[in-house]
Amino acid sequence: MKPNPMIAPSRRAARLLLPLTLLAVASPAPALDITLPPETATYQASTLPGYQLAQAHCMVCHSAQYVQTQPPAMPASFWEATVKKMKATYGAQFPDADIPALTDYLSKTYGAQTTAAR
Numbered sequence: 001m002k003p004n005p006m007i008a009p010s011r012r013a014a015r016l017l018l019p020l021t022l023l024a025v026a027s028p029a030p031a032l033d034i035t036l037p038p039e040t041a042t043y044q045a046s047t048l049p050g051y052q053l054a055q056a057h058c059m060v061c062h063s064a065q066y067v068q069t070q071p072p073a074m075p076a077s078f079w080e081a082t083v084k085k086m087k088a089t090y091g092a093q094f095p096d097a098d099i100p101a102l103t104d105y106l107s108k109t110y111g112a113q114t115t116a117a118r
Contacts, residue, residue: 039059039063039064041063041064041065042055042064043055043058043059043064043067043105043109044109044110046105046108046109048101048104048105048108048109049101049104049105050098050101050102050103050104050105050106051105051109053094053098053101053102053105054067054102054105054106056094057092057093057094057098057102058086058092058102060092060093061086061090061092067106067110068110070082070110072110073111073112073114074107074110074111074112075107075111075112076103076104076107076111076112076113078107078111079102079103079106079107079110079111080099080103080107082106083099083102083103083106084099087099
């Protein structure tokens with residue numbers, strides 16, 4: 001079949017590319033199977049209720065090592081603002097009722113109150 005000289009070259013190219021594009025979209029690539037190594041970092045153990053909450057809620061999104069990258073000896077207000085930011089800004093899925101316990105644990109373990117009982 002001879003190309004029709006009355007059809008613009010770009011339209012001819014589009015006619016050829018459309019079936020190829022549809023074929024590429026219709027056949028998705030197979031999913032990759034990735035196995036990550038087990039997490040080895042943990043939050044500093046404590047008898048404070050916030051410790052178990054941090055293990056359960058915070059490590060869903062980031063490593064326990066993340067807390068160690070925060071400025072040292074920050075007051076409880078810093079940790080409270082950080083916990084609230086994780087929930088409000090980043091969508092962390094934990095109840096508001098857990099905020100005081102998480103703040104208490106983080107402040108006493110990693111913040112200005114590190115001399116408090118763990």
